[in-house]
Amino acid sequence: MPPTPTPRAAGAGPASAALVDLGFVPTRAKLIEVAAFLDRVERHGVADDYRVEALRNAVRLLADGQPGRAQRILESLSDPTTVPDEVSTGKAAYGAYKSRT
Amino acid sequence: MRYIEPHGHMVSRTTDDYEAMVLAGCQAVCEPAFWAGFDRTSADGFRDYFRQITEYEPARAAKFLLPHFSWLCINPKEAEDLALAADVVALIPEFLAKPNVLGIGEIGLNRNTRNELKVLEWHIDVAVKHDQLILVHTPHLEDKLKGTQLIVDVLKSHPGVKPGRVIIDHVEEHTITRVLDHGFWAGITLYPDSKSSPPRAVDMVEITGGERLWLNSACDWGVSDPLAVPKAALEMRRRGYSADWIDRMLYRNPLQFLSQCPKFRLGEASAG
Numbered sequence: 001m002p003p004t005p006t007p008r009a010a011g012a013g014p015a016s017a018a019l020v021d022l023g024f025v026p027t028r029a030k031l032i033e034v035a036a037f038l039d040r041v042e043r044h045g046v047a048d049d050y051r052v053e054a055l056r057n058a059v060r061l062l063a064d065g066q067p068g069r070a071q072r073i074l075e076s077l078s079d080p081t082t083v084p085d086e087v088s089t090g091k092a093a094y095g096a097y098k099s100r101t
Numbered sequence: 102m103r104y105i106e107p108h109g110h111m112v113s114r115t116t117d118d119y120e121a122m123v124l125a126g127c128q129a130v131c132e133p134a135f136w137a138g139f140d141r142t143s144a145d146g147f148r149d150y151f152r153q154i155t156e157y158e159p160a161r162a163a164k165f166l167l168p169h170f171s172w173l174c175i176n177p178k179e180a181e182d183l184a185l186a187a188d189v190v191a192l193i194p195e196f197l198a199k200p201n202v203l204g205i206g207e208i209g210l211n212r213n214t215r216n217e218l219k220v221l222e223w224h225i226d227v228a229v230k231h232d233q234l235i236l237v238h239t240p241h242l243e244d245k246l247k248g249t250q251l252i253v254d255v256l257k258s259h260p261g262v263k264p265g266r267v268i269i270d271h272v273e274e275h276t277i278t279r280v281l282d283h284g285f286w287a288g289i290t291l292y293p294d295s296k297s298s299p300p301r302a303v304d305m306v307e308i309t310g311g312e313r314l315w316l317n318s319a320c321d322w323g324v325s326d327p328l329a330v331p332k333a334a335l336e337m338r339r340r341g342y343s344a345d346w347i348d349r350m351l352y353r354n355p356l357q358f359l360s361q362c363p364k365f366r367l368g369e370a371s372a373g
């Protein structure tokens with residue numbers, strides 16, 4: 001397999017520093033949204049919803065220090081079964097997997 | 102800059118959107134057949150929709166000098182009703198010769214059911230029989246991983262399918278290599294709230310190398326952004342990508358895939 005050509009223009013070093021300059025504040029805001037959401041559902045007594053449980057599991061992956069966080073979190077929120085369903089449970093997905101058995 | 106919007110549901114958009122896309126550098130838009138937000142009750146409803154995306158919508162786009170192409174199918178959200186699906190699949194061939202039709206799409210799965218899978222197989226048969234390109238929709242959220250694997254399995258098991266003529270769309274970090282590793286093209290969809298953001302899309306380009314990839318907005322009647330592709334170009338520029346690389350990702354890559362259909366020809370203005 002040929003080496004992946006770099007997409008960067010020559011001398012584009014400062015662009016990597018800008019990732020943090022531009023990305024930190026919006027990402028900080030999203031993290032606080034997650035924290036406030038978990039506080040909110042506890043305060044309102046709905047923290048045992050399977051989707052909230054899935055989110056708590058995903059947060060553990062976020063903080064485990066290993067790479068591939070986005071991929072691993074998406075996998076943790078996915079239906080792990082491999083056989084097609086006999087009947088549809090409705091048009092819309094829910095965002096986290098709940099066993100249908 | 103120039104780019105191709107390879108996946109936009111323009112019947113849901115206004116002429117303001119056409120104007121904004123052209124001003125941002127859009128050279129062509131491709132419209133896959135899609136769910137209307139409600140279930141159609143007969144094949145005649147689809148016949149009218151196919152006329153809309155093969156006759157009326159190209160004329161509306163032409164007022165903004167934007168070439169418009171389309172893909173035909175019954176989408177997986179309406180594929181639970183096998184009798185209706187059979188009627189719709191049967192009327193597809195009469196539209197395949199329309200000058201703007203690129204292939205069969207966006208077929209695929211929604212909730213990963215047996216009926217959806219059966220209708221997916223019917224569509225693949227039609228595509229192979231008529232030597233058409235294939236555009237595949239992968240399911241949403243928790244259904245995407247399983248659905249992508251089922252789709253890859255059914256495509257790989259069909260002896261007439263050439264992976265290089267199939268694009269599997271709406272990939273995310275957990276499905277992209279599962280598509281690319283089998284020789285298919287992969288599409289990354291840029292949505293404000295789900296699927297991928299421009300920064301995540303550019304991450305996936307960096308990690309996989311950008312071969313056999315396109316980016317699209319999939320703009321429709323829901324929360325979506327018809328300028329999402331040029332916004333991804335801005336993200337690439339912020340990261341120091343060269344203009345040539347951006348042109349490759351947003352123009353030459355989709356051009357390479359779509360040009361496998363001889364009807365996908367852009368005018369002199371976009372040559373370069």
Ligand SMILES: [Zn+2]
Nearest residue numbers: 133135207319
């Ligand atoms: Zn679509």
